[in-house]
Amino acid sequence: MSYERQPARLAVINMRNQLDRMMKKEEAKTSSMSSLGLLAPRQAKQESNQTSESARVLNYMKQIRTNMSV
Amino acid sequence: MAFRTTANFDAPIPGQSLTAELGARPWQTPPEFPTIEEAIEYYIPRLSDANNAVRMLEVIERGIPLTALAEVLTLAGVMEGKHTVDVGVLISPVLVEFMEGMAKVAEIEYTLGDVDEGMQADPKLVADAMKELKDSRTEITKEFKEFKEQDEEIQPVVDEKPVGLMARRGE
8 A cells, every 4th residue: 555545644644743843842942941021032922823724733633642642 | 766556447437527417416515614623523522422432442453544544534524525625634633643542542552554564675675684784794894804904014114204406404
């Protein structure tokens, strides 16, 4: 069986890799986050404003993964 | 280089889509759930329903990949006119994540289906290649040792000071 004519499978693989990377990045960010103030970078705020379909899907996947982790 | 592995004749007959009135099929009508959120709200309660969940976990336990299950679910949704194909592709990772979570909670072994079996190398071939590599490595280290010993045996060449009209003075 190949990836041909299986776009959903390819989407699953790519999105899961993306989610893994995103969660690792967030873990690293929370451990190094210290500056909170008016002059702090607004990166976190910008990320939450992302409304692309893939970003929304990633967000749902993240919520499911964190809530259903045993 | 990728080669086509699916059957060449496993495709619709040209013109097959024109054998019914336009709009007569469910997937030709506007979808019931046009957004990702609505489609997820349709699937998740159905999957988490007690009867469906037990059946689904049974299927997962049999070794059916989660990606294949998600694909079947979304394809059925498209055929019923519930959502479009692109929404189906987009919600597939969410469904897989949910099914994986359910399998983990139920402590059931599952197959994700993210590894292309056709692309995997034969384990015997890999073992043979590794053995060959190991043999060649020992040979290389042996040759390197011999070369090093030979190198140590060679006496260093003593530099002769240039003598002549063009030779630098004071060196």
